[in-house]
Amino acid sequence: MQRAVSSLALSPSVKVKLASAGFQFTADLRHLKPLQLSKEAGLSQQEALEVLQAARSEGAGHREGALTALELLQQEEEMRSIITFSSQLDAALGGGLPVGKTTEICGAPGVGKTQLCLQLAVDVQVPPCFGGVGGQVIYIDTEGSFLVQRVVDLATAVIRHCSLLVEDNDQRDAMTSFTVETILSNIFLVRCHDYVELLAELHLLQYFLLDHPKACLLVVDSVAFPFRHFDDLLQRTRLLHSVAQQLITMATRHSIAVALTNQMTTRLRGGQSQLVPALGESWGHTPTIRLLLHWAGPRRLAAIFKSPGHMDTTIQYQITSDGFRDADESEQPQSKRPRTHNDQSAGSQREAGC
Amino acid sequence: MATRILKRSGVSDEMCERLKRHQIESCKDLLSLTPIEVMHAAGLSYQKTLGLLQSVSKAIAPPITTALEMWKQQSNSCFSTSLPALDKLLRGGLPCGTITEVTGPSGCGKTQMCMMLSVLATMPKSEGGLDSSVIYIDTESAFSAERLVEIAKSRFPNYFNCKERVMQMAGRVLLFRELTCHDVLQRLERLEEDIISTSAGLIILDSVASVVRKEFDTTLPGILMQRSNLLSHEATILKYLAHQFNIPVVLTNQITTHVGGQGSASSAEVDSGFVTAALGNTWSHCVNTRLIVQYVTTQQRQILIAKSPVAPFAVLNYTIQKQGICIDGNDSQETLYRGTDPGLQPIRVRTEFSYNLNRSAD
Numbered sequence: 001m002q003r004a005v006s007s008l009a010l011s012p013s014v015k016v017k018l019a020s021a022g023f024q025f026t027a028d029l030r031h032l033k034p035l036q037l038s039k040e041a042g043l044s045q046q047e048a049l050e051v052l053q054a055a056r057s058e059g060a061g062h063r064e065g066a067l068t069a070l071e072l073l074q075q076e077e078e079m080r081s082i083i084t085f086s087s088q089l090d091a092a093l094g095g096g097l098p099v100g101k102t103t104e105i106c107g108a109p110g111v112g113k114t115q116l117c118l119q120l121a122v123d124v125q126v127p128p129c130f131g132g133v134g135g136q137v138i139y140i141d142t143e144g145s146f147l148v149q150r151v152v153d154l155a156t157a158v159i160r161h162c163s164l165l166v167e168d169n170d171q172r173d174a175m176t177s178f179t180v181e182t183i184l185s186n187i188f189l190v191r192c193h194d195y196v197e198l199l200a201e202l203h204l205l206q207y208f209l210l211d212h213p214k215a216c217l218l219v220v221d222s223v224a225f226p227f228r229h230f231d232d233l234l235q236r237t238r239l240l241h242s243v244a245q246q247l248i249t250m251a252t253r254h255s256i257a258v259a260l261t262n263q264m265t266t267r268l269r270g271g272q273s274q275l276v277p278a279l280g281e282s283w284g285h286t287p288t289i290r291l292l293l294h295w296a297g298p299r300r301l302a303a304i305f306k307s308p309g310h311m312d313t314t315i316q317y318q319i320t321s322d323g324f325r326d327a328d329e330s331e332q333p334q335s336k337r338p339r340t341h342n343d344q345s346a347g348s349q350r351e352a353g354c
Numbered sequence: 355m356a357t358r359i360l361k362r363s364g365v366s367d368e369m370c371e372r373l374k375r376h377q378i379e380s381c382k383d384l385l386s387l388t389p390i391e392v393m394h395a396a397g398l399s400y401q402k403t404l405g406l407l408q409s410v411s412k413a414i415a416p417p418i419t420t421a422l423e424m425w426k427q428q429s430n431s432c433f434s435t436s437l438p439a440l441d442k443l444l445r446g447g448l449p450c451g452t453i454t455e456v457t458g459p460s461g462c463g464k465t466q467m468c469m470m471l472s473v474l475a476t477m478p479k480s481e482g483g484l485d486s487s488v489i490y491i492d493t494e495s496a497f498s499a500e501r502l503v504e505i506a507k508s509r510f511p512n513y514f515n516c517k518e519r520v521m522q523m524a525g526r527v528l529l530f531r532e533l534t535c536h537d538v539l540q541r542l543e544r545l546e547e548d549i550i551s552t553s554a555g556l557i558i559l560d561s562v563a564s565v566v567r568k569e570f571d572t573t574l575p576g577i578l579m580q581r582s583n584l585l586s587h588e589a590t591i592l593k594y595l596a597h598q599f600n601i602p603v604v605l606t607n608q609i610t611t612h613v614g615g616q617g618s619a620s621s622a623e624v625d626s627g628f629v630t631a632a633l634g635n636t637w638s639h640c641v642n643t644r645l646i647v648q649y650v651t652t653q654q655r656q657i658l659i660a661k662s663p664v665a666p667f668a669v670l671n672y673t674i675q676k677q678g679i680c681i682d683g684n685d686s687q688e689t690l691y692r693g694t695d696p697g698l699q700p701i702r703v704r705t706e707f708s709y710n711l712n713r714s715a716d
Contacts, residue, residue, distance in 0.1 A: 009400030011393065050399050109638035110661035110696035138418075144452050144593045145642050147663045148425045149445050184422035191416055193594045199385045200411035207408065208418065228636065229586040235386070242388055263639045266578075275635065298692035321666065 002027060008054045017041050018051065029055045076100070080133050082124045082217060082257055084116065085158070086326045088315040092304055093289070096123075099133070099216060102251050102258040102286065106277040107293030111300055112319045113261040114145045116293070117219045119324040120259055122154045124217040125183050127174035130162050135216025136186040138208070140201060142225045146189060155183040157322035188212070195226035195239065202246045209254045218250065222261040224278045237282060244286035260287060299327070360384060363413035365406070372396060381414050433556065433602045434482050436474055436509075437672075439681045440657065443665045448602040449643065453592055455562075457607035457631040458647035459703040462655055463674050464606040465496045466505075467647070468558045470678035471604060473506045475556040476526040481513055486555025487526040489548055491541060493565045497529055509677035528552060535565050535584060542591045549599055557595065561606040562588070563632050582636040589640035605641070608632045609701055628700040631660075638697035648702040654682075660696040667693030 003026045005018050021041035023029060029037070029052060038048035081096035090096045097103055097120060107113045121139055126132025139146060159178060166172055188208075192198040198220075209215055223243070230236040251258045265278040277284065277292070284290070290306035303314040316327040358381050361370050376395040378384050384392065385407070393403045432446030441447045448454045448471075456464045472490055477483025490497060506514045506523055514520050528548070532538045538559075548554065562585075570581040596603045610632040631638065631646070638644070644661035650671065657670045669691050671682045693699065 009393070011397045011399050011402075013397050014399070050401075054399070108695050108697060109635065109641075110644070114663060139421075143640075143642075144597050145663055146421075147449060147452075148421055149431070150664050151421055152425070153664075181422060184425050185420050187421035188418050189421055189424060190418050191597060193416070193597070194590065196382045196385055197414060197416055200381070200415040203385070203407050203411035204415050222639075225586075225590075225639070229583040229590065231583070238388075239386060264635060265582075266635050268578075278636075295695040295698070298694045 101288040103289040104287035106262040111293045137217040154323040224263040452642035454643040455641040484555035505678045563608040
């Protein structure tokens with residue numbers, strides 16, 4: 001296969017020199033030694049070495065890379081999912097939040113996006129003998145909504161839950177090191193105040209991930225807030241694309257789950273206003289799975305509305321003092337009635353004022 | 355941070371010159387480009403470009419801490435409201451470093467709440483205060499110094515028993531009257547200096563809604579977008595200041611009539627329209643904690659916790675007395691309610707009650 005030298009990842013001045021010396025395709029560079037190339041093209045020895053390495057790595061890239069679906073299946077089976085502690089949501093997602101994929105959590109204010117993120121940050125650390133992943137988490141907070149007190153609550157609840165399940169020695173051993181302190185020390189927290197800091201952090205994250213191979217989850221809460229006030233929408237789309245690209249690369253290369261939150265925005269369409277996820281249409285292509293949390297009166301619902309592997313489903317959940325949980329079974333069928341009752345009593349109160 | 359120029363980020367002079375020719379001067383400019391674009395501008399190979407981006411990122415990226423360190427540092431992470439029942443629900447009070455919004459109908463006690471908190475913040479730590487000054491941005495000209503002193507004297511008669519202490523308290527509440535959007539934004543942008551020079555421990559913006567609603571006519575196309583841009587910008591500044599100085603920020607908001615017909619909500623009451631917090635959905639995302647004050651009767655009022663990362667939905671009854679806001683009953687009387695979307699939580703207003711009262715008087 002012929003590849004043009006000008007398409008290699010080299011600095012422009014080097015490319016000019018190569019072209020004027022008559023090197024057009026990577027095939028022309030084959031069998032050349034650095035010193036020879038440096039003389040022929042008028043490059044420094046270092047530059048010549050870079051050129052040859054670039055050309056060589058390109059060739060190698062074409063031969064490898066391909067992966068059969070069977071291999072991928074085996075790889076995906078090895079990766080475990082991060083449970084959410086809501087059995088209905090886990091079932092809908094096929095076992096929890098998938099590792100190696102990006103998941104977006106959209107939702108109205110106060111519906112529980114941050115709560116789900118915090119829950120995941122704790123859940124990812126559940127030791128493997130309890131069916132967890134036993135990993136660390138990197139939490140990028142752009143909204144200032146990360147509250148440690150709340151994490152302590154959730155961690156305490158998860159520890160209590162696990163300690164009730166202890167059966168064998170392995171699990172007993174795991175419990176000794178599964179404490180609130182270790183859970184907190186495995187949450188790496190970054191507070192980004194604007195999009196530039198977020199971009200910088202994402203640049204560095206790949207190096208951070210190399211140093212922390214146990215990290216299994218990256219949370220960005222929220223990706224929307226730093227990009228909400230932007231005058232130049234074209235620039236915003238460009239930046240969002242590069243953010244998306246980096247997140248997807250990290251998810252696949254380092255086998256981590258990426259959880260993003262997104263806000264909802266009001267869009268006027270033909271005189272009708274409707275709530276849609278923010279950041280525009282093209283952003284919607286980024287996440288592999290999109291989860292929409294919304295209100296239906298006092299009930300909270302989670303709907304999967306984009307996923308390559310799961311049916312569109314809607315489940316009900318609740319936020320308790322212990323965290324993100326299934327809605328009470330007993331409460332579900334009645335949930336409509338007490339509300340209407342309340343409405344009536346509110347109404348009758350008003351009438352009583354007459 | 356973002357506007358930091360490259361020279362101060364460990365980039366060589368030669369490279370700075372080169373990038374300057376491509377109008378790349380700050381870290382923001384550089385990081386907004388893709389690696390390929392940087393490669394062309396800087397004349398570097400791909401690997402070296404990644405190195406450049408990494409070193410620039412390192413210069414401006416915020417440090418990574420663990421939640422454990424944060425947990426250990428936070429000894430007093432809450433600002434007690436001196437209302438024990440509310441403090442208990444909010445795990446100690448208004449969380450520092452985040453934005454708390456108080457919303458409700460006019461005359462229900464939003465400004466009273468702000469003034470009460472101002473008094474508290476100036477009091478010494480031994481009395482449950484913050485021992486610091488307060489920056490009070492008043493956009494409605496609703497602040498009354500007389501009332502401030504009255505609240506102080508009647509709420510803490512033991513502490514404010516001599517004139518000096520009252521004077522000292524009043525002297526620590528810095529009032530800024532900003533009556534246009536432009537002024538408010540300018541004030542917020544300069545606030546960093548004011549906070550440092552006065553060592554302020556509390557920021558109050560009363561109200562965020564009034565100027566914005568006055569100046570933006572949302573019936574015109576495109577204006578709504580400008581309005582949410584401005585609000586997001588204000589929220590970004592306030593969140594930055596709150597986090598950097600680890601101080602609470604309190605805002606007040608107004609109410610609006612929500613007209614039904616929104617797709618997701620399918621209950622019957624939506625069709626009739628109801629009163630809810632103003633400034634819309636985007637703004638509701640920006641506040642960390644939302645407290646709603648509403649009327650039950652003309653005297654009896656309620657605080658609802660409508661959005662909080664730590665507290666459940668809860669209702670507290672209160673009345674407004676000489677000493678400010680007083681929660682009725684004892685600690686254990688708070689009740690939970692079945693909350694809904696904090697952006698759509700119906701709020702009870704007074705108009706109907708006063709109207710009804712007039713009628714019954716007839």
